[in-house]
Amino acid sequence: MEVQIIGFIAGLLTTIAVLPQLLKSWKTKKVLDISPAMFMLLLGGVGLWVIYGIIKMDYPIIITNGISFLLNASMLFIMMRYKTED
Amino acid sequence: MEVQIIGFIAGLLTTIAVLPQLLKSWKTKKVLDISPAMFMLLLGGVGLWVIYGIIKMDYPIIITNGISFLLNASMLFIMMRYKTED
Numbered sequence: 001m002e003v004q005i006i007g008f009i010a011g012l013l014t015t016i017a018v019l020p021q022l023l024k025s026w027k028t029k030k031v032l033d034i035s036p037a038m039f040m041l042l043l044g045g046v047g048l049w050v051i052y053g054i055i056k057m058d059y060p061i062i063i064t065n066g067i068s069f070l071l072n073a074s075m076l077f078i079m080m081r082y083k084t085e086d
Numbered sequence: 087m088e089v090q091i092i093g094f095i096a097g098l099l100t101t102i103a104v105l106p107q108l109l110k111s112w113k114t115k116k117v118l119d120i121s122p123a124m125f126m127l128l129l130g131g132v133g134l135w136v137i138y139g140i141i142k143m144d145y146p147i148i149i150t151n152g153i154s155f156l157l158n159a160s161m162l163f164i165m166m167r168y169k170t171e172d
Contacts, residue, residue, distance in 0.1 A: 010132070010134035014127070018124060020124050021120070028119065030119045041102060045101075048099065049100070051092055
């Protein structure tokens, strides 16, 4: 049972990790130092995890990676928006 | 078997995602737009995944998250180094 809790906290941390970056970029409107390739790779990766979870009917995988997908997509959207304004 | 391949590619993409950011920051020496909190959360998350993998003796989890841990630690190191130079 304790192992499950470690896995849950681990998944929570990696899922919400992009949030402080999202908030920072949204506030500062500066994204030039950030690599878009990083968020594209993350988007592709968590997108495939969602497909993997759907095939295996594994809800924790679907939900955590689904949230990650939305957060990373938002980050890419913000990057595209502010990059052109520079 | 096809499902395993999807999981493998998904894990590969999320593991190597930080590489383009590492290379970009290393070349440009500019990290001001990047959130250190993002990489601290990632480091904590993948670190816990490594512990989870060790307890469960799950080598794919240990190896992929171990690599992620090293890459994210390198990123934080680069950030601390170049942030003070500004």
